[in-house]
Amino acid sequence: MFYWIYDIPNWQLAAMISGGFVLVYWLGAIFISPILRRLVRSTSGSNDVVGYILSSFGVFYGLLLGLIAIAAHQNYTDVEEIVAKEAIALSALNQDSKAYPEPLGQNLRWALRDYCRYVIKYAWPLQQKGIVPEGGRVRVTAFHEKLLSFEPQTSREEIIHAETLRQFNHFFECRRMRLQSVTTGIPPVMWYVVIVGAVINLVLVWMFDMRLMTQFTLGGLLSLFLGTMMFLIAAMDNPLRGEVSVSPAAFELVYKVMLDDAY
């Protein structure tokens, strides 16, 4: 929905969201707060009532925000793990391919290198734009074709081949999971609840009967914190997008090893 936020640098995004919250709060303190205070002024001790409501609401909202932040972080670490597993499986396949006769073994390693390079150079930038990369499929098919062309002649070769095929299936599973993760994120309905909750928070603070400067200071601080939390969740949501995203470092490491092995 708001995917454009991943195209801007983090510091700008943080400044935009947090600053936006503070600005909205300050404007509301000037223009909306007097109207809202009129609604609750007739009640004696209105600040106490608003305070009680804000406290109880704050507990629920705080819990919600905390849980969502944890969920976003969990998503992030899950994807990081998937990426690491795929890279490890790729590395294991590269190792297994050394047991095959030449030139098949070399052709298998070239195909794996080709895949790894593609993931780093072409797939990752696409993922960061939220596009599921397509080019890896043909490279995986090319590797699989070559692997299946091998007919084991000895029991040793049979064992190695069976193990390589098993490793390939594991690799394939990790790859599918990574591709699935490109569109992983907090569901829009949750974002809706978070934003509505934030607005209610601001409205409740606007209802306090305080001097304008006190409103600006205390409310501004609360808004700044709310904005920062929003930024944190937004930045960690969609683990393969934006600056705070899972990097291809695991693949880069494997590719380096593959290139070093090529001598």
Add this chain to the structure above:
Amino acid sequence: MPTRNKTLKKIQSGRQTRRDWLKQGAKAVALASLPGCNRLVPVGQNAVKVGLLHSQTGTMAISETSLRDAGLLAIEEINAAGGVLGYPIEPIVEDGRSRFLDEFPRKARKLLSEDKVVAVFGCWTSSSRKAVLPLFEKLNGLLFYPVQYEGNESSKNIIYTGATPNQQILPALDWFTNKAGGSLKRFYLVGVDYVYPRTANFIARKYLESLGASVVGEQYASIGQQDFKEIVNSIKQSEADIILSTINGDSNVGFYSELAAQGITADKIPVVATSVGEDELRSLLPSQVQGHFSAWTYFQSLDNPQNKRFVELWQREFGRDRVTDDPIEAAYTQVYLWKLAAEKAGSFDVDKVRKALGGIPDFEAPSGKVKMDPKTQHMFKRFRLGRIRDDRQFEIVHESADWIAPDPYPQMSFPGWKCDWTRDGITQGEPVEI
């Protein structure tokens, strides 16, 4: 002068009047509607799309994947240097799946009609090239074809960056029939049964006859054949001085193994191959192929700064065990040729780029200086003959003194046939049956 000063002030201050805006708007509309300008970059795109059409799976994947890599490497380099006409190149890579007659045309149509690419770099086999040719002509696309081929073809929409027989096969025959090559007279022609070997051998036979040499045998194996016992027996019985081999792909493994098994070594009956490059040598045992020859226009062992840089770049990107060869070099070079032509034309329009290709200055490719012949849309190339070393590389034993003009229709084989795309296109000669 007052008017000029006013304009200068306006430019310096950056202020624009409503009249300026209207003028600029009208200019933009007029430019966009001019023929050719619509091929600059389609509206809404911020990159120029080119197609790479090679088999990434199937039997030809082992050879064609390297050509895709060479194309991508050139594109990555160009993009890193700022792109073409200020636009980055976006490669659209399609897999022909080694299905020359159905998948190649399907993917070519997709690239031209749906992706709206401004050029396609692709194909290896003549079958795939011939299958996509009508589409490129119908949809006015531009195909850059990087592999040496049999000639007997020319299309306005294809730029042939590989060698023609008169740049590869005929100079090799010249050398072997001369004193330097041993003044050999009895040639045995062997190939795989499809269009390239049949046509190449047809041309070779006619040429050898004109040189006073003789063809003592001609045999064809089926595609992928490994058993060459009968063919090698026949070669032995023919008492040939030399074998001209147009065998390609995996069949070379069976062919060279059988030669070695029957005691035919390079010092007894040398083989000069037209489809065995550094990439193919990986599959062949050095002990079986050492001393035999290959005819190309490029070898990895070429000693010039451009080639050293190219090989270094290639191996740094893809691994030290990756080798370069003639088609790989052409696949890399042709992307640069297209870039230079687009820059000269100031447009990505197919007709403008095609015309500009004939006028671009000599380009220093890894194989040396190259340029396109606007008449045939083939490249001027230098012939080279390599002897296989025990490290699966070639020792260059001969190279032509200068580059050789391309001739897709050698007159002794295709009398009356010629092509000139700066004038009337193809002039048909006598009907030729191959």
